[in-house]
Amino acid sequence: MLLRVTDLKTHFFTTRGVVRGVDGVSFTLEKGEVLGLAGESGCGKSTLGYSLIRLVPPPGRIVGGEIELDGLNLTSMNENTFRREVRWKRISMIFQGAMNALNPVYSIGYQMMEPFKYHTDASEDEAKERIARHLELVGLDPEIVSRYPHELSGGMKQRVMIAMALLLEPDLVIADEPTTALDVIVQAQIINLLKKLKKELGLSLIFITHDLSILAEISDKIAVMYAGKIVELGDSEIIYENPKHPYTQKLLAAIPRVHERVDKLEFIPGAPPNLANPPPGCRFHPRCPYAIKICMEKEPGKEVLDDGRVIYCHNIPR
Amino acid sequence: MVQDVELKVEGLKKYFPIKRGIKSVMKRESPRFVRAVDGISFEIRKQQIFALVGESGCGKTTTGKLIMKLIEPTEGRIFLRGQDVSHLKSKEENLRYRKMVQMIYQDPFSSINPRFRVYDVLEEPLIIHGIGNSRSEREEMIHHALELVRLTPPEEFVSRFPHMLSGGQRQRVAIARTMILNPEFVVADEPVSMLDVSIRAEILELLRRLRDELGLTYLYITHDLSTARYFSDWIGVMYLGRIVEMGEVDMVIDNPLHPYTRALLEAVPEPEPERKEIIKSLPIKGEVPSAVNIPDGCRFHPRCVYAKMGLCDTKHPEMIEFERNHYVECHLVGKI
Numbered sequence: 001m002l003l004r005v006t007d008l009k010t011h012f013f014t015t016r017g018v019v020r021g022v023d024g025v026s027f028t029l030e031k032g033e034v035l036g037l038a039g040e041s042g043c044g045k046s047t048l049g050y051s052l053i054r055l056v057p058p059p060g061r062i063v064g065g066e067i068e069l070d071g072l073n074l075t076s077m078n079e080n081t082f083r084r085e086v087r088w089k090r091i092s093m094i095f096q097g098a099m100n101a102l103n104p105v106y107s108i109g110y111q112m113m114e115p116f117k118y119h120t121d122a123s124e125d126e127a128k129e130r131i132a133r134h135l136e137l138v139g140l141d142p143e144i145v146s147r148y149p150h151e152l153s154g155g156m157k158q159r160v161m162i163a164m165a166l167l168l169e170p171d172l173v174i175a176d177e178p179t180t181a182l183d184v185i186v187q188a189q190i191i192n193l194l195k196k197l198k199k200e201l202g203l204s205l206i207f208i209t210h211d212l213s214i215l216a217e218i219s220d221k222i223a224v225m226y227a228g229k230i231v232e233l234g235d236s237e238i239i240y241e242n243p244k245h246p247y248t249q250k251l252l253a254a255i256p257r258v259h260e261r262v263d264k265l266e267f268i269p270g271a272p273p274n275l276a277n278p279p280p281g282c283r284f285h286p287r288c289p290y291a292i293k294i295c296m297e298k299e300p301g302k303e304v305l306d307d308g309r310v311i312y313c314h315n316i317p318r
Numbered sequence: 319m320v321q322d323v324e325l326k327v328e329g330l331k332k333y334f335p336i337k338r339g340i341k342s343v344m345k346r347e348s349p350r351f352v353r354a355v356d357g358i359s360f361e362i363r364k365q366q367i368f369a370l371v372g373e374s375g376c377g378k379t380t381t382g383k384l385i386m387k388l389i390e391p392t393e394g395r396i397f398l399r400g401q402d403v404s405h406l407k408s409k410e411e412n413l414r415y416r417k418m419v420q421m422i423y424q425d426p427f428s429s430i431n432p433r434f435r436v437y438d439v440l441e442e443p444l445i446i447h448g449i450g451n452s453r454s455e456r457e458e459m460i461h462h463a464l465e466l467v468r469l470t471p472p473e474e475f476v477s478r479f480p481h482m483l484s485g486g487q488r489q490r491v492a493i494a495r496t497m498i499l500n501p502e503f504v505v506a507d508e509p510v511s512m513l514d515v516s517i518r519a520e521i522l523e524l525l526r527r528l529r530d531e532l533g534l535t536y537l538y539i540t541h542d543l544s545t546a547r548y549f550s551d552w553i554g555v556m557y558l559g560r561i562v563e564m565g566e567v568d569m570v571i572d573n574p575l576h577p578y579t580r581a582l583l584e585a586v587p588e589p590e591p592e593r594k595e596i597i598k599s600l601p602i603k604g605e606v607p608s609a610v611n612i613p614d615g616c617r618f619h620p621r622c623v624y625a626k627m628g629l630c631d632t633k634h635p636e637m638i639e640f641e642r643n644h645y646v647e648c649h650l651v652g653k654i
């Protein structure tokens with residue numbers, strides 16, 4: 001097992017109260033596995049990603065739980081060791097909207113050199129060689145090191161970000177909405193690329209998006225989040241073919257499919273809760289058509305079904 | 319029953335001049351243009367939804383703006399209900415057009431003034447168009463518009479600022495503002511692409527219900543083929559400023575004729591995890607050329623896996639009606 005996350009809690013201490021961005025999340029990930037993380041905007045997907053690489057923006061903080069990488073306890077590790085040994089080297093992240101974060105005044109090559117300066121003692125020649133190799137890996141011509149961000153298309157910039165996340169050859173990459181801003185053709189190219197890296201390098205990946213169709217294309221396992229918690233987690237075939245949690249069911253029914261004609265799309269009336277003051281009991285109960293009395297009073301506990309999936313629901317629809 | 323044509327566009331072009339440096343002017347270099355929209359024609363029947371799809375930068379928004387008359391066409395004509403509206407002269411004509419034709423903008427977070435309460439957001443267009451004689455009359459219209467988009471009870475929402483609304487609620491305010499003027503024709507520019515699936519479904523259902531109840535006609539601009547299929551009756555596929563394929567939505571999607579449409583459809587992600595190990599083979603090469611340097615012949619030929627040299631790279635293909643209600647612009651149609 002590569003990664004084990006147990007009851008992780010990351011909260012934001014704002015002047016208007018405590019926002020429970022991630023509120024008791026547990027899962028595991030094997031080497032070479034892709035975990036897809038889905039859920040509506042604001043449910044805590046990015047916060048979970050930031051927690052794993054320990055870059056939660058203030059006023060946020062990990063307040064509970066454990067993260068273990070290859071048996072190494074990351075939550076208790078001091079920041080110096082984490083920076084030297086783990087961040088970028090063993091776990092890296094492609095940030096949401098990152099391609100727009102490329103600095104317009106520096107060349108691509110200059111920006112790709114940065115990680116080497118802080119995290120390795122590689123010589124400049126070694127670094128250059130490695131940059132060239134990784135650019136080729138993501139299907140870019142190594143000569144683009146001399147170009148500036150505005151001279152690249154969106155898909156090319158996104159590939160540069162992927163190459164940067166891979167530079168120090170980490171075990172785990174967290175990709176936060178890496179294809180959301182791109183059109184379908186570029187999107188498919190990037191997904192193909194990530195599949196290839198998984199196959200060839202045995203890369204483990206946490207792929208974050210609210211687009212469940214994209215997750216189906218790449219994930220071995222799916223975790224569906226709602227209001228700071230995972231509500232259902234299992235093999236992606238099982239979840240897609242037979243979703244059990246009412247929230248997962250609604251989410252899947254809301255996807256229009258290009259090769260079928262559907263007459264009416266389902267949607268979930270109401271809005272996700274305010275995470276500074278989530279509803280008691282099951283957080284989904286105000287929007288759930290299956291809610292019964294206990295759903296309003298008691299938080300559902302973890303249940304493992306015969307097919308191996310984990311689900312949190314008092315009244316699993318049959 | 320064949321419906322009347324609501325909107326018709328003929329040979330529409332929009333070229334944006336590129337700002338030139340002083341050197342280039344001194345050297346008498348000829349001015350260069352971005353050919354954002356490069357000769358498109360289509361019609362939309364009353365109460366139908368026409369989807370315009372294509373990748374980023376292909377000219378969808380520019381087409382929408384031309385129809386809205388926010389920009390002047392370089393060439394071509396626009397007809398609304400048979401009347402040529404390409405060049406509206408008087409102020410009255412312009413104002414009337416702007417009431418009949420409305421646009422829903424892409425971004426629900428920036429299209430609403432953050433300092434306006436929902437009430438003010440909805441009152442503004444009424445004041446501009448001089449609709450409603452008294453405050454109470456306008457208030458009634460505002461409440462009605464909020465009910466239409468199911469932001470109920472209206473009293474609950476009128477005094478809120480945009481930051482007190484969720485993304486889906488904000489988009490509904492934007493739609494209410496569009497509908498309050500009782501338009502005939504609505505340009506919806508990516509009205510749901512910023513939203514997540516559940517809200518997306520909710521907004522599309524809402525737009526469809528308003529079409530049925532109010533008898534509206536839409537131009538639906540999107541790069542998402544799945545919602546286009548679900549939401550529209552006709553579809554036009556744009557590539558580098560031209561419509562390369564067009565027809566009834568089921569015909570185009572079930573039987574795509576143009577190589578570009580095929581590549582687009584191949585690339586759409588489907589919620590089928592059985593395919594997760596398969597690396598898709600995409601029938602397309604390279605990157606999109608810039609709209610400044612449009613390739614000769616068929617503009618898709620450098621990326622087309624079927625292109626026949628000597629034909630595709632030299633001669634521009636004409637649009638033909640390959641089968642009833644299904645048009646395509648490709649030399650090799652029927653042979654690939």
Ligand SMILES: Nc1ncnc2c1ncn2[C@@H]1O[C@H](COP(=O)(O)OP(=O)(O)OP(=O)(O)O)[C@@H](O)[C@H]1O
Nearest residue numbers: 012019021040041042043044045046047058059275
């Ligand atoms: N710096 C912050 N201060 C206070 N609250 C925050 C901060 N960052 C995030 N939050 C809150 O934490 C919750 C989770 O946010 P997060 O960005 O993780 O969501 P997400 O699932 O990634 O959403 P999206 O799909 O929109 O990217 C949200 O309610 C958000 O408002």
Ligand SMILES: Nc1ncnc2c1ncn2[C@@H]1O[C@H](COP(=O)(O)OP(=O)(O)OP(=O)(O)O)[C@@H](O)[C@H]1O
Nearest residue numbers: 334352354373374375376377378379380381541609
């Ligand atoms: N005011 C302008 N001046 C110069 N070029 C422009 C202007 N507006 C648009 N363009 C160019 O025209 C082309 C078409 O742009 P348009 O915004 O219509 O594309 P789009 O299909 O809506 O793309 P997207 O899906 O990214 O919104 C692009 O190459 C764009 O850079």
Ligand code: SF4
Nearest residue numbers: 282285288295313314
């Ligand atoms: S626990 Fe209850 S409210 Fe929550 S999803 Fe299950 S049935 Fe619905």
Ligand SMILES: [Mg+2]
Nearest residue numbers: 045046047096
């Ligand atoms: Mg996020």
Ligand SMILES: [Mg+2]
Nearest residue numbers: 378379380507
């Ligand atoms: Mg646009």
